[in-house]
Amino acid sequence: MSSQRNTINLKRITRRSAFGILGIAVPSAIWATGIEPNLLSITRKELTLPHWPQALDGFRVAQLTDLHFRPGYDDALIAKACKKLADEKPDLITLTGDFVIRDPSSLPELFRALKGISAQHGVIASPGNHDRWHCSTSQLRKEIEGAGFTYLQNQGSKIHIKGENIFINGLDSIWAGRPDPRKAWQSRLKGEPVIALVHEPDPFAELHLSQPLDLQLSGHTHGGQCRVPFTHYSPAQVNFGRKFIYGHFEMNRSQLFVSRGLGTVGPRVRFACSPELAILTLRSSR
Ligand SMILES: [Fe+2]
Structure with a gap:
C-alpha cells in the first residue's frame, strides 16, 4: 500500500x-x-583617455558592429539603429566589421539601408572575419565607399578638429585577413591620439604594447550572444574573442571597448545579450 x-x-x-x-x-x-x-539597446559610456587632447573633451563616437545582415529578418533592427544614430548625432560613426554572415549578395541592400547615416566627421568602417571569408576586398570597398563611408583595411586616416588631429585606423581581420599593424599605423604622426578599429578584441593585449593605442573598438564576440542571466557568463566562445568578451577594458594607458553588436550568427537567437548600439563619449584627463 x-x-x-x-x-x-x-x-x-x-x-x-x-x-x-x-x-x-x-x-x-x-x-x-x-x-x-x-530589441535594440543603446549603451552610453564615458571613457577617460590619458592622452586625449583637452580640446576634444566630449568627442562622441558611435559604434555599430557585427550586423550580419539577414535580409527579410534584420531590416527593422537596422532601421531602428539608423534612426537612433540620427537622434544621437555622434561626431563620428564607426562600423567594426562582419557585415555579412555568408552571402555577399546581401551587401548592396545593407548599404542602401545604411546610406542615410551620417556624422560630422564621417562614417569609418573596417572588415570582420566573415567579410574576409565571404567577400572580396574590392567588393567590400565598393559597397562601403558607394554609401559615402571610408573603408580602412590596414590603413589610417585623420580627422582634424579644433587644431588637433585624431588618427583613426582599421586593421584587417586577425582571423581571416592579413593584419599588418605596421602599415595600419604608418601614417600616424607622433603625438596624434589613436582610435583603432580591430574586429577581433583579443589582439588588444599585444597591440597596446607594440603600437600607440588610446582606444581600440572591437566586436566579433556578440557579447557571447546568449548569456546566463545576471552572471555575464556565456557558454559560446570564439577564436580571438576569448579574453575580452564584452565591455570596457584598460591595460596600462590603453583602453578597449567590445560591443555586443547588432546581429547574430548560427540560429537567430540572443538571450540576456541584446543587440547594441554603443555611444562612447571620450574625456580628457589632461
Ligand atoms: Fe560577428
Whole structure:
C-alpha cells in the first residue's frame, strides 16, 4: 500500500517538474528567438583617455558592429539603429566589421539601408572575419565607399578638429585577413591620439604594447550572444574573442571597448545579450 502511494507521489512530482521546466523553457525560447534579437539597446559610456587632447573633451563616437545582415529578418533592427544614430548625432560613426554572415549578395541592400547615416566627421568602417571569408576586398570597398563611408583595411586616416588631429585606423581581420599593424599605423604622426578599429578584441593585449593605442573598438564576440542571466557568463566562445568578451577594458594607458553588436550568427537567437548600439563619449584627463 505504502509503495503504491510512493509511486503515485513520484509520478506527481515528475509531472510537476516537467511542467515547471516547460514553463521556463518555452517562454525563454520564444523570447530568445522572437523578441530579444530585435530589441535594440543603446549603451552610453564615458571613457577617460590619458592622452586625449583637452580640446576634444566630449568627442562622441558611435559604434555599430557585427550586423550580419539577414535580409527579410534584420531590416527593422537596422532601421531602428539608423534612426537612433540620427537622434544621437555622434561626431563620428564607426562600423567594426562582419557585415555579412555568408552571402555577399546581401551587401548592396545593407548599404542602401545604411546610406542615410551620417556624422560630422564621417562614417569609418573596417572588415570582420566573415567579410574576409565571404567577400572580396574590392567588393567590400565598393559597397562601403558607394554609401559615402571610408573603408580602412590596414590603413589610417585623420580627422582634424579644433587644431588637433585624431588618427583613426582599421586593421584587417586577425582571423581571416592579413593584419599588418605596421602599415595600419604608418601614417600616424607622433603625438596624434589613436582610435583603432580591430574586429577581433583579443589582439588588444599585444597591440597596446607594440603600437600607440588610446582606444581600440572591437566586436566579433556578440557579447557571447546568449548569456546566463545576471552572471555575464556565456557558454559560446570564439577564436580571438576569448579574453575580452564584452565591455570596457584598460591595460596600462590603453583602453578597449567590445560591443555586443547588432546581429547574430548560427540560429537567430540572443538571450540576456541584446543587440547594441554603443555611444562612447571620450574625456580628457589632461
Ligand atoms: Fe560577428
